[in-house]
Amino acid sequence: MASHIAFFHASPFSIPTQQQQRIFYPKHSRLIINGLKPTPTTSSSFFPCSTATTKRRFFSQVISCSYSNGTEPGSAAEEEDGVKSAERLREEKRRAELSARIASGEFTVQQQLGLPSILKKSLLTVGLPKEVVEFLFGWGEGRGGYPKIPEAKGSISAIRSEAFFIPLYELYLTYGGIFRLTFGPKSFLIVSDPSIAKHILRDNSKAYSKGILAEILDFVMGKGLIPADGEIWRVRRRVIVPAFHQKYVTAMIGLFGQATDRLCKKLDTAASDGKDVEMESLFSRLTLDIIGKAVFNYDFDSLTNDTGIIEAVYTVLREAEDRSVSPIPVWEIPIWKDISPRQRKVASALKLINDVLNDLISICKKMVDEEELQFHEEYMNEKDPSILHFLLASGDDVTSKQLRDDLMTMLIAGHETSAAVLTWTFYLLSTEPRVMSKLQEEVDSIIGDRLPTIEDMKKLKYATRVINESLRLYPQPPVLIRRSLEDDVLGEYPIKRDEDIFISIWNLHRSPKQWDDADKFEPERWALDGPNPNETNQNFRYLPFGGGQRKCVGDLFATYETVVALAMLVRRFNFRIADGAPPVEMTTGATIHTTQGLNMTVTRRTKPLVVPSLQASSALEVEPSVSP
Numbered sequence: 224m225a226s227h228i229a230f231f232h233a234s235p236f237s238i239p240t241q242q243q244q245r246i247f248y249p250k251h252s253r254l255i256i257n258g259l260k261p262t263p264t265t266s267s268s269f270f271p272c273s274t275a276t277t278k279r280r281f282f283s284q285v286i287s288c289s290y291s292n293g294t295e296p297g298s299a300a301e302e303e304d305g306v307k308s309a310e311r312l313r314e315e316k317r318r319a320e321l322s323a324r325i326a327s328g329e330f331t332v333q334q335q336l337g338l339p340s341i342l343k344k345s346l347l348t349v350g351l352p353k354e355v356v357e358f359l360f361g362w363g364e365g366r367g368g369y370p371k372i373p374e375a376k377g378s379i380s381a382i383r384s385e386a387f388f389i390p391l392y393e394l395y396l397t398y399g400g401i402f403r404l405t406f407g408p409k410s411f412l413i414v415s416d417p418s419i420a421k422h423i424l425r426d427n428s429k430a431y432s433k434g435i436l437a438e439i440l441d442f443v444m445g446k447g448l449i450p451a452d453g454e455i456w457r458v459r460r461r462v463i464v465p466a467f468h469q470k471y472v473t474a475m476i477g478l479f480g481q482a483t484d485r486l487c488k489k490l491d492t493a494a495s496d497g498k499d500v501e502m503e504s505l506f507s508r509l510t511l512d513i514i515g516k517a518v519f520n521y522d523f524d525s526l527t528n529d530t531g532i533i534e535a536v537y538t539v540l541r542e543a544e545d546r547s548v549s550p551i552p553v554w555e556i557p558i559w560k561d562i563s564p565r566q567r568k569v570a571s572a573l574k575l576i577n578d579v580l581n582d583l584i585s586i587c588k589k590m591v592d593e594e595e596l597q598f599h600e601e602y603m604n605e606k607d608p609s610i611l612h613f614l615l616a617s618g619d620d621v622t623s624k625q626l627r628d629d630l631m632t633m634l635i636a637g638h639e640t641s642a643a644v645l646t647w648t649f650y651l652l653s654t655e656p657r658v659m660s661k662l663q664e665e666v667d668s669i670i671g672d673r674l675p676t677i678e679d680m681k682k683l684k685y686a687t688r689v690i691n692e693s694l695r696l697y698p699q700p701p702v703l704i705r706r707s708l709e710d711d712v713l714g715e716y717p718i719k720r721d722e723d724i725f726i727s728i729w730n731l732h733r734s735p736k737q738w739d740d741a742d743k744f745e746p747e748r749w750a751l752d753g754p755n756p757n758e759t760n761q762n763f764r765y766l767p768f769g770g771g772q773r774k775c776v777g778d779l780f781a782t783y784e785t786v787v788a789l790a791m792l793v794r795r796f797n798f799r800i801a802d803g804a805p806p807v808e809m810t811t812g813a814t815i816h817t818t819q820g821l822n823m824t825v826t827r828r829t830k831p832l833v834v835p836s837l838q839a840s841s842a843l844e845v846e847p848s849v850s851p
């Protein structure tokens with residue numbers, strides 16, 4: 224999703240070796256960073272799967288996960304593997320060269336040894352107390368006695384197309400919880416420290432805006448809730464949050480079940496035909512169908528249809544993602560919009576979506592006008608429980624443009640994120656059959672073959688922990704973006720206004736300082752009877768939905784949506800990575816995507832019979848699920 228948007232594709236950094244884990248500060252004194260273990264990932268497996276291949280790739284910083292896919296020796300698949308290994312070797316060589324360049328200090332900003340530093344050193348050598356020297360010379364380093372933020376510098380030519388948050392993780396292990404990353408004229412602060420994240424997101428949030436993100440997303444979201452700042456954001460947030468009331472979320476559970484049931488039918492056909500399925504795109508369609516209905520009562524029915532509107536939504540979504548990772552904003556060149564076929568396609572896609580949204584707004588306005596309306600806190604129209612209906616019924620005095628921006632924002636925010644969560648959850652489950660069995664056991668005993676209800680949400684404890692843990696390992700988005708609106712102090716470092724900041728949720732969620740076996744998929748790390756993990760009870764080391772005043776408004780919606788889909792799918796089917804499927808590798812978009820899809824073989828389960836204890840929610844006239 225958009226706030227969820229990553230900004231540039233890759234960093235020119237590769238993994239520092241143990242000897243390379245040094246900051247090159249004053250020219251002649253190389254320091255080992257205090258408190259940092261040698262790259263933990265070099266000795267243990269960083270990845271959910273830890274084959275030799277994975278480790279080799281890890282060293283070459285290509286993130287992938289291998290699995291046994293049943294390839295026969297000498298087969299075409301093996302030949303293909305041969306080509307891939309040659310590519311991999313070339314990649315490793317290139318990366319080894321980059322590592323050597325990092326080791327040489329090429330990317331590390333050298334601090335000049337000026338007169339104050341030489342004087343300071345001399346005074347310390349003659350025995351003056353450190354405190355006195357620090358007091359006298361504080362002005363010489365950073366500002367007001369503050370130390371200077373560790374700084375790493377990169378060459379723009381080395382930017383590559385891999386997931387950029389991976390090199391940021393390696394740099395975090397080297398440079399610590401806050402460092403400056405400079406690419407030519409661009410400079411970013413990378414934050415991976417929970418207390419600094421808490422300061423920016425919660426304690427001093429008024430001093431930060433969405434910065435670059437708002438600029439990039441303007442073409443699609445305008446002043447929608449994610450990019451908006453200041454007074455517009457305050458007013459819109461106050462209006463939109465009440466729309467996600469308990470009764471609405473309860474009704475949505477019926478919708479999640481119905482939509483997942485459509486997916487089950489599709490998978491059932493694939494299982495009968497013995498055809499493998501690409502789950503990432505199916506999850507994307509599932510969550511598009513859900514969000515269309517939930518936000519503006521529009522049935523994309525993308526699981527069965529391929530209409531122009533669906534293509535338009537994807538064109539706009541992909542453009543938002545591409546803009547978010549493009550180093551040069553060519554789309555800002557006025558003439559480019561008219562001559563570039565791609566930009567023309569984007570413009571007509573946007574027009575189509577805007578027209579549909581405007582039509583939906585007028586239909587809904589008419590409906591609300593004709594309704595005998597008695598608006599109250601948990602107001603919901605049974606026929607059309609959408610957010611749009613709630614907003615119009617609430618008498619929200621807003622321009623159609625702002626309403627359209629908000630709907631578009633929620634469409635994007637609530638679509639790709641949930642799809643990505645499901646994709647990586649199923650990937651993780653394919654690597655841990657133990658977790659899958661435990662999950663199926665719970666689902667069998669609690670919902671059987673009926674549609675889940677709100678009561679089940681409290682009972683599906685292990686399923687919820689699986690989602691919590693998947694969000695830890697694959698946070699969507701992996702990075703949050705902010706810009707400082709005034710001077711501030713982050714940790715021990717002063718910063719100026721107009722600093723662009725990336726808070727790396729990926730780093731926080733995988734930090735060896737914060738987690739035991741940080742790279743392990745272990746839903747058990749969250750106690751079943753404990754509170755649902757969130758940023759508050761985890762003191763900002765866990766931020767799946769952000770934190771502070773800009774926290775996700777759809778967190779409960781999304782948790783229930785993914786739990787319902789997960790439970791219904793694993794109840795009916797077994798999933799495994801398809802034989803001969805390409806490796807599951809990550810790439811950066813607005814959320815974390817796979818490079819070549821998640822290709823799975825789906826088989827029907829023979830399940831224990833369960834006598835349903837509860838009937839499905841009737842709020843949305845849910846049709847009973849057909850048991851395969």
Ligand code: HEM
Pocket residue numbers: 226227448449460632633636637638640641644698699700703704766767768769770772773774775776777778780781782
């Ligand atoms: C698993 C799915 C989801 C994840 C992981 C997720 C994650 C997040 C995160 C991390 C933020 C904070 C962004 C920041 O601070 O810059 C956010 C904000 C937001 N999310 Fe979600 N989200 C999900 C689903 C949804 C859904 C379903 C909706 C709406 C139906 C939604 C609507 C929003 C909105 C409107 C904001 C902006 C809030 C504000 O700035 O006031 N999200 N989301």
